[in-house]
Amino acid sequence: MKINSIKNCILLSIGLALTSCTGDFEELNTDPYGVSNESLEQDFNDIGSFFPGMIRMLVNTTDFKYQISQNLTSDSWAGYLAPPTPFAGGSNNTTYNMVWKDNTWTTTYEEIMAPSRQIIELAQEKEQPQFEAWAKLIRIYGLQKVASFHGPVIYTSYGESNTTSYYDSEETLYNAFFEDLDAINATLSEFEDFEGFKNFDIAYNGNVRQWLKLSNSLRLMLATRLSNVAPQLAKEQAEKAANNSYGLIASNADNFTVELGSANHPLNTIGFSWNDTRMSATMESFLVGFEDPRIEKMFTPVTGENPQNLINDHPKFPYKGIKNGAVLIAKEKRVPYSKPGEYFTTNPDYTILNYASVNFMLAEAKLRGWNVSAMDVKDLYKEGVIASFDQWGAGDVDNYLVNDTNTPIDYNDPEARSAEENAFDAQTDITVKWNETASNERKLERIITQKWIAGFPNSFEAWVDFRRTGYPAIEPVYKNDSNAGDGLVEEGEYIKRMRFVPDEYAENPEGVSDAETKLGGPDKINIPLWWDVEGSNF
Known part of the structure; x- marks a missing residue:
């Protein structure tokens, strides 16, 4: 629109000039700012500027x-x-x-x-x-x-x-x-x-x-x-x-990541400036339960005057989430809970679709018997986890992949008015390690659970997966x-x-x-x- 305004002003000046002379019409009819239809078309700006x-x-x-x-x-x-x-x-x-x-x-x-x-x-x-x-x-x-x-x-x-x-x-x-x-x-x-x-x-x-x-x-x-x-x-x-x-x-270099330009990452503003979003209790249940190294990249430790009081049930993992659909009385009570990770304060980009998620899609497809990869389901599953660890810069993926004992934990809300309010028992006993003898349903749960973790914070597709498969095992809202x-x-x-x-x-x-x-x-x-x-x- 600025370009059009400039051109209109120029055309008005040309019109006034033409009442006295026409000898230098061609010179006057050239945009002194160098913005001509020809240059717009040559650089594709007339189409590309929308993108x-x-x-x-x-x-x-x-x-x-x-x-x-x-x-x-x-x-x-x-x-x-x-x-x-x-x-x-x-x-x-x-x-x-x-x-x-x-x-x-x-x-x-x-x-x-x-x-x-x-x-x-x-x-x-x-x-x-x-x-x-x-x-x-x-x-x-x-x-x-x-x-x-x-x-x-x-x-x-x-x-x-x-x-x-x-x-x-x-x-x-x-x-x-x-x-x-x-x-x-x-x-x-x-x-x-x-x-x-x-x-x-x-x-x-x-x-x-x-x-x-x-x-x-x-x-x-x-x-x-x-x-x-x-x-x-x-x-x-x-x-x-x-x-x-x-x-x-086919790699994290291929991830569909959008540069946000001068804008902050939205989770920086919502989580840090406004203090309006925190880790969910479901994420706490899975990530703390699995002792998942990605947790320190995705979320920040608890804060406040007595942070240890928020994590008495898992003091080695200083992260606390809020129950989805929780009873909430006063905002300040849960502001000390875990914010989105520091990554979101320093990175002006947003990954919409990543390599890890594609591997988990292929793993599900292969599990269904579709001809989508020469790799088997187990290896596609592992590659998805490894790709996610690599994307987040988390370590110890080898030990994580062989863990067959850790399961999601039960949740309690230290700021609730009673022990029952906002609390829930873990909805599954799924583990990380691949089990080739498990049923297809159990294998799919393992795939979708890891896809859910790896897809954070792209919740659109995570919510799709939950509705169409029932996984991961998210607990119902409390309220x-x-x-x-x-x-x-x-x-x-x-x-x-x-x-x-x-x-x-x-x-x-x-x-x-x-x-x-x-x-x-x-x-x-x-x-x-x-x-x-x-x-x-x-």
């Missing part, structure tokens, strides 16, 4: 938006983090009372879908198919996150109507994702040596081959998500992803404030989804009504998504 903002919005880097859309939703429901703050009188999304509507929907449509549509139209006009493909890949990544919250979303009909926008059923949506990824890969492969992305690429520095690896890894992730509801489709797509010539994310309006979650059960957003009810009522039909139930938080299937995983 940094879109890519960053895959994280939702605005602190308060991140807090509402992720930290107080999936971070809690996936058992990663919990607030010490009794927001809204202690009854809020973390206790299943939907105080904050989903900001992920709004941000994705306004800051990813809308600009990507502009890019696609401009790229088609300028005959730059590589930018069209890149934009489509980013919007699939963004929209699948929205779908993981809500279920049906607006995708194939996006932008077609100013009145009613119809949602895709989840079955239609995932098939459309896979079809579009085919076209994206075909286009990007033709431009594998193209260097024009570099000035706009805050993830892979313009390396098209890396984006192709991400595209394949995204396909694998989406395929894995469908393993119980559409096993044949899942198998076909997982094998297509794993056997593509460009491969998958269940669900209601008939949003949907009653039975005691001992878990939230299944977010409702469609209020703006859609106001501006697209026919579309929402149709979406409820495609959801297969009323627009409530207790309605499972398409891929969230009851019963065994095998």
Whole structure:
């Protein structure tokens, strides 16, 4: 917009000059700032300038938006983090009372879908198919996150109507994702040596081959998500992803990590500046129980006047978490509990998908008998753990991998008003060491538990895994404030989804009504998504 303003001022000056003379018209009609349409097109700025903002919005880097859309939703429901703050009188999304509507929907449509549509139209006009493909890949990544919250979303009909926008059923949506990824890969492969992305690429520095690896890894992730509801489709797509010539994310150097620019990591602001998030009790149960060396990288030790009083049950591991869905009275009581790690105060980047997670996806796929790797399940599992230790800079992975005695621990809340309040018994006796004689269900639990740890803090996919597999063994919320309006979650059960957003009810009522039909139930938080299937995983 600055460029347009400059040009308008220049054109006004030219117009005034033309009333007296025309001899130096060509000189006057040249932008003295060097910003011409030709130079914009030559450097691809006319298309590429949209991309940094879109890519960053895959994280939702605005602190308060991140807090509402992720930290107080999936971070809690996936058992990663919990607030010490009794927001809204202690009854809020973390206790299943939907105080904050989903900001992920709004941000994705306004800051990813809308600009990507502009890019696609401009790229088609300028005959730059590589930018069209890149934009489509980013919007699939963004929209699948929205779908993981809500279920049906607006995708194939996006932008077609100013009145009613119809949602895709989840079955239609995932098939459309896979079809579009085919076209994206075909286009990007033709431009594998193209260097024009570099000035706009805050993830892979313009390396098209890396984006192709991400595209394949995204396909694998989406395929894995469908393993119980559409096993044949899942198998076909997982094998297509794993056997593509460009491969998958294959090392930590390939991790999909977004530079945040001048912004702080959101967990720095929320955890340190605002003191509004802390380690979850579930993380404490698993990481302390496993004596996991990554704990000191992911979280900080307890603080306060008497920190030892918070960790009497495990004094050698000075970390304390807050129960998800806890009874909270006063914020200051739990501010001394463990914050997110110091890493988040010094690193202006955010890893969205890592090599460890890809290994665990492959391990699950291989366990299901899919042709995705020459490695066996055990070795893929081990490689995932090793990759995570390497990413976090943690040591002693060899001893960790052979530990067959340590299990998650029970939890108590030192600041609770009674011994029972917020407390829970460990929900599983899973260990770290691979057991080849275990059942497939038990093997899957071990894979998903380690994938859950390795994926921190990307809670979107961790919450997906929990809903579709039941792993890791996250305990129910202590305080269940669900209601008939949003949907009653039975005691001992878990939230299944977010409702469609209020703006859609106001501006697209026919579309929402149709979406409820495609959801297969009323627009409530207790309605499972398409891929969230009851019963065994095998």
